Amino acid sequence: MPAHPDSNLYPEATGLAKTLVDKHRTQQPLKLYAGWFCPYTDSVCHRLIHRKETNKQVQRVWLALEEKGIPYEYIEVNPYNKPDSLLTLNPRGLVPTLSTPADPHPRPLYESTVILEYLEEAYPDHQPRLLPEDVYERARARIWIDYVTSRIIPSFHRFLQYQPDESGEDANAGWDRARRELLSHLKAWTKEMHENGPFFLGEGIGLPDLVLAPWAVRLWVFDEFKGGLRIPGEGEGGPDEEIWRRWRTWLAAVGSRRSVQETTSEIEHYLPIYKRYADNTAQSELAKATRANRGVP
Numbered sequence: 001m002p003a004h005p006d007s008n009l010y011p012e013a014t015g016l017a018k019t020l021v022d023k024h025r026t027q028q029p030l031k032l033y034a035g036w037f038c039p040y041t042d043s044v045c046h047r048l049i050h051r052k053e054t055n056k057q058v059q060r061v062w063l064a065l066e067e068k069g070i071p072y073e074y075i076e077v078n079p080y081n082k083p084d085s086l087l088t089l090n091p092r093g094l095v096p097t098l099s100t101p102a103d104p105h106p107r108p109l110y111e112s113t114v115i116l117e118y119l120e121e122a123y124p125d126h127q128p129r130l131l132p133e134d135v136y137e138r139a140r141a142r143i144w145i146d147y148v149t150s151r152i153i154p155s156f157h158r159f160l161q162y163q164p165d166e167s168g169e170d171a172n173a174g175w176d177r178a179r180r181e182l183l184s185h186l187k188a189w190t191k192e193m194h195e196n197g198p199f200f201l202g203e204g205i206g207l208p209d210l211v212l213a214p215w216a217v218r219l220w221v222f223d224e225f226k227g228g229l230r231i232p233g234e235g236e237g238g239p240d241e242e243i244w245r246r247w248r249t250w251l252a253a254v255g256s257r258r259s260v261q262e263t264t265s266e267i268e269h270y271l272p273i274y275k276r277y278a279d280n281t282a283q284s285e286l287a288k289a290t291r292a293n294r295g296v297p
């Protein structure tokens with residue numbers, strides 16, 4: 001069987017993210033098995049064309065650990081060349097996977113949104129709290145956390161993996177349909193944000209922010225590979241001007257977060273990985289699910 005195309009991807013975090021990883025190499029009861037490139041576990045780059053100004057990476061779980069100041073050990077693994085150390089914890093061999101402290105043996109956890117909720121409940125004294133105290137507001141936050149995973153990420157990947165010849169429809173029409181679908185999901189999500197923010201739930205960062213941030217700061221992939229997503233710039237939003245203004249406020253707040261800055265790797269190592277998605281030759285579970293028109297793995 002030919003080697004997985006990502007089995008030889010760049011082996012470790014670079015730039016600021018490497019500095020952070022180096023601080024978290026010593027043994028800790030809580031262990032994060034991560035891939036430096038992975039938005040579920042790991043990092044994000046900002047727009048390539050602004051690479052001189054910003055080059056950010058984020059990750060759902062890594063960000064939550066950093067935001068909350070929870071002690072953890074970072075263990076880099078390549079989930080496309082799954083080591084036994086990962087498979088024994090998570091039979092699906094996906095990152096992020098967590099090894100949690102317990103007697104007599106540590107216990108594994110996986111699925112990024114499950115891990116995020118676990119961290120929130122298992123470390124109640126660690127601030128900030130990332131979900132609202134109010135029961136209704138907490139439930140409502142979960143609707144929009146789910147929306148990211150069930151709507152935004154699949155449409156992100158449908159656009160990124162879109163190939164003009166695949167459906168027989170006019171190439172421009174197909175491209176435009178995929179692009180608009182993603183825009184409409186981002187708009188629907190943005191409409192639900194706290195009016196002033198700057199974050200989704202208000203002044204403080206929360207789980208809705210952490211679940212979307214890794215993809216939001218990777219929107220540069222569409223400029224690089226797909227002719228642009230074309231989010232309206234200031235004054236160009238027409239009837240949706242207020243919504244896109246709110247989006248820009250949110251994106252700036254997320255992008256300037258210290259935790260985001262410090263989980264940043266260097267952009268050039270993402271390019272070959274995202275090129276395979278853009279060419280629709282990537283073989284990750286996510287890429288295959290997108291091709292088969294299934295939800296995310």
Ligand SMILES: N[C@@H](CCC(=O)N[C@@H](CS)C(=O)NCC(=O)O)C(=O)O
Pocket residue numbers: 035037038039040041079080093094095096110111112113283284285286296297
């Ligand atoms: N639903 C999982 C998805 C995790 C996931 O797809 N991780 C990717 C890396 S970003 C992975 O491990 N892929 C390995 C593979 O596709 O075999 C989560 O939210 O944690």
